[in-house]
Amino acid sequence: MAAPRLLAICCSFLCHCFRSRKKDTDDAVLVKESNSTDSAPSLEMNSASGKIPASPLRVPPSPLRVPPSPGRFSMSPKLDRIGSVHLTMRQIARATQNFSPSLKLGEGGFGTVYKAQLQDGQMVAIKRASKEHSDTLRSEFRSEIELLAKIDHRNLVKLLGYVDKGNEHLIITEYVPSGTLREHLDGVYGSCLDFGQRLEISIDVAHGLTYLHSYAEKQIIHRDVKSSNILLTERLRAKVADFGFARLGDTESGKTHVLTKVKGTVGYLDPEYMRTYQLTPKSDVYSFGVLLVEILTGRRPVDSRRSPDEKVTIRWAFWKHNNGETEDLVDPQMKETMDVKTCNKMLDLAFQCAAPTRVDRPDMKSVAERLWAIRAKYLKRAGKE
Known part of the structure; x- marks a missing residue:
């Protein structure tokens, strides 16, 4: 009889010790x-359509490794x-x-x-x-x-x-003090982003998305990657913001989410996602491709004020790039002499990201690796390393 009574006393003591205390959470x-505010607001829709010319380029495997992620997940x-x-x-x-x-x-x-x-x-x-x-x-x-x-x-x-x-x-x-990337591209703050700053911002965004897709505790798909959701610090380092449309991805590689509503922003929306309602991290990759073209040209993805041939920026840019007119694509606000080879490499990458079908798009980790390699060659040519 003594042993069961002693066990009961011990259990009672342990339960009392490990009982969780309620915490007052008033507010x-x-x-x-x-x-x-964007010219192309975030939206949700039940159906949509859109076509972007396919890039003839396929994605080569990158031998480089992206630098260690700047932040670890908790x-x-x-x-x-x-x-x-x-x-x-x-x-x-x-x-x-x-x-x-x-x-x-x-x-x-x-x-x-x-x-x-x-x-x-x-x-x-x-x-x-x-x-x-x-x-x-x-x-x-x-x-x-x-x-x-x-x-x-x-x-x-x-x-x-x-x-x-x-x-x-x-x-x-x-609080991220220096406004949005779109505001800087619009010249709201008076000064123009130079090419080196634009390249660093592109790499920062690629790192942020790589973390969401590959290194967060659970895979996260942002679903609204755009220039007005990229915030800049005092040193013009980029931070991805606004996770209102974000969704958890599937832990099994190659799996897709079938959704009843398409959410995102006109001009950045993955055409395959709009057509099939199937969401994968490659939808963020598509948006990033559009963003990369926006960063280089300074133009919004959709601009109704322009001529019919130039309204959809990525189509216009693809046509210009294919015809060897890369210099005409560069944001005229950038007064510096541009390295055409570097611009061509960034545009090649942008069009691969924005391929009409997800199978032709690289993943964000590969995108970050390739941008890092482009940066290394750019700095070497510019004599900055």
Whole structure:
């Protein structure tokens, strides 16, 4: 009788020791994603169509290895423990001056992004969901914070916290001070990005997407890669932002997700994804190919103000490139003398990424490797190494 009684006492003691304590979570935390209004807004659709001329080039295997990923993944924290910034709605209202229009950084499908200064002086960004769409945006809100909680990389915007209370849904991220890539291509800040800066930004974005596809705890497909979702630091290093449309990928290689709705931005959308509703990481690769052409030309992917032959930038660029007119493609804002060989290599890569079918596209890891090799040769020619 003594042994069973002793065992019962021990079990009771252990249960008491390991019982989890409830934590009061009155309100929550903050996040930043600067999202300027795009000429081609993010959208979702039930059907779409689009064709891009196929690149005649196939993807050769790269013998180079991409440099070590700048950030390592961390195991997913529980959502009630996310971040380092914990605020009440009253504190958020004070930090944003009651959501003052003067502090607005951008606006997107999810809502509005505000710049905010905390009591300790830290700058953050707060994305506030539109109240009139509160119920319909709840799933996107939860998806974004759950996916942001899984990532930790210097080329991806970092989640600091969130608020999910009543009809208030806010995401709090790090503040990235130098605006969006699209704003820089538009000359909003006065100075023009030179070729070297554009190449470094391309590599940063490729690293961020490589991490999402290959090194995060679970594969993540961004689904809305575009220039207005690329934020730049003071040193013009790039961070991929806005994970509202992101989805977890399939851990088994070659598997696809069949979705009922297509989401993304006009001009960047993978035509095969639009046609088949099958989502894979290669859809991000397609968007990156379009982005690479945008970075080199400075043109938006779709520009209705231009002549019919030039409205769809990637078609126009493909035609020019095929006819040996690469110099006509380069953003005229760049005053420097361009290395045509380097531009041709970047365009070859861009058109392979934007191939109409996913089987002809490289994966993001290979893209990053090839961009790194292009950078090495460019620096060598320029005598910068």
